Amino acid sequence: MKKSSSNKEDYLKAIYENNGIDEFVSNKTLSNHLGVSPASVTEMVEKLQNDGLIEYKPYTGVKLTQEGLDQTATIIRNHRIIETFLYEKLGYSLHDLHNLSEELEHVKDSIFFTRLYEFLGKPETCPHGGIIPTEDAFIEKAVKPIADFNEGESPKIRRVMDDSNILNYMSSINLNVNDVIHITEVDSFNELILFTINENDSVHHISFKQAHIIFSY
The missing domain is CATH 1.10.10.10 (Winged helix-like DNA-binding domain superfamily/Winged helix DNA-binding domain)
Known part of the structure; x- marks a missing residue:
């Protein structure tokens, strides 16, 4: 619903x-x-x-608009810094990051986020592969959805949207950011993409809808 x-x-x-x-x-x-x-x-x-x-x-x-971008980049930056901290330093799973990060991103202390960002070593991306916006870099690099790739191509997973369903499914088949998938078939009738992961021969599948929220270059 x-x-x-x-x-x-x-x-x-x-x-x-x-x-x-x-x-x-x-x-x-x-x-x-x-x-x-x-x-x-x-x-x-x-x-x-x-x-x-x-x-x-x-x-x-x-x-x-520029005003909208300025506001949104700050929200995204704070959220992803928190996600990175929870994932790298506190051992939270990808699935469990989102809700807690949503609460903590609203802390009204820019110095806190600056110091946390520096403590983490100024990471370029969050655990989901999204960029952590800075004044010089605020546009996502990975914007081509897996759905746009063809049979026979082998994109590397660069970013996945923070969606619980897709994160659960990726975890169940051990598919992670930075893995390479090889697309073995695009089943238009059933709206499925069949693929293998890295050098493994096991065939998995994702729906066209899911493939639109996983990105590469």
Whole structure:
């Protein structure tokens, strides 16, 4: 069941994570990403536009304004610094990172996040492969979904969205960020991508929908 709503920050982060800095992100993409109804997306898009945080183009979608990018990059940065700390220093699993990071990202102390970032060695990416934004680097590098690759190609997993279902599935088949998959078949009828992992011969599959939230270059 779709959620009836989601908060502004969730929308801003969803736009950012779907490359909504350089490209317009469709309402359908936001609906699927957030698990909310199309009506809820339309309502929130209007609010974000009125706040000057997004640019809206009819029948195309939305992208962040400079003000929207500044706000969102800070939220994303804080969230991913916390995720990295929890994962690398406290041993949290990828699946368990999100909710606690969501709570801690709202700490109103920029010095805290700067010091934590330096303590971690100024990492470039979080455990999910997303960049940790800085003034000089704030655009995701891995934006090509696995769904865009063809049979016979072998992309490296560079980033995965923070979605509990896909993270659980990846854990169950031991698929991790930085693994290389070899696509053995694209089954359009059943909307599945079949693949092997690294040098292993075992064949796994993901749905087209799942393949849209796992990224490479």
